[in-house]
Amino acid sequence: MQIETAKKYVVEVYSDKGPLEASPWAKIGEFSSHSEAVDACKQIVDKALDQKRGFELDAQSLVNYYLNFGDVPFINGVENIATFDLYAYLANRCSELAAGNRLPLSAVLYGHSQ
Numbered sequence: 001m002q003i004e005t006a007k008k009y010v011v012e013v014y015s016d017k018g019p020l021e022a023s024p025w026a027k028i029g030e031f032s033s034h035s036e037a038v039d040a041c042k043q044i045v046d047k048a049l050d051q052k053r054g055f056e057l058d059a060q061s062l063v064n065y066y067l068n069f070g071d072v073p074f075i076n077g078v079e080n081i082a083t084f085d086l087y088a089y090l091a092n093r094c095s096e097l098a099a100g101n102r103l104p105l106s107a108v109l110y111g112h113s114q
Contacts (some may be wrong), residue, residue: 012074
C-alpha cells in the first residue's frame with residue numbers, strides 16, 4: 001500500500017447557478033503547488049470576464065458583472081495563509097480590460113509579454 005505524502009492544493013468554485021438541492025461547491029482540480037492552484041483560479045475569473053469581451057464596459061461595471069454572475073474560486077490547501085485574492089485579481093484584471101490593455105492569458109499567468 002502506497003501512502004501519498006505530497007500535499008495538494010484543491011481548487012473549488014462556489015456557484016449558485018445550479019439547482020437548489022445540489023451543492024453550490026464544485027471541485028475543479030488538485031494541484032501540487034500553490035502557484036498552479038492560483039493559475040487555475042485566474043483562469044476561472046478570466047473565462048467569466050471573456051464573456052464580456054467586445055463590450056465597452058468600464059472596470060467597475062466588469063467587477064459588478066463578475067460579482068453578480070461569476071463563480072467564486074477558492075484554494076483549499078494545507079496552509080490557507082496565502083491563498084488566491086479574488087478581489088485584488090478581479091480589480092486588476094478588470095482595469096486592464098477596460099483600458100484596452102488586453103494581455104494574453106499567458107502574460108497574466110506567467111509574466112510573459114507578447
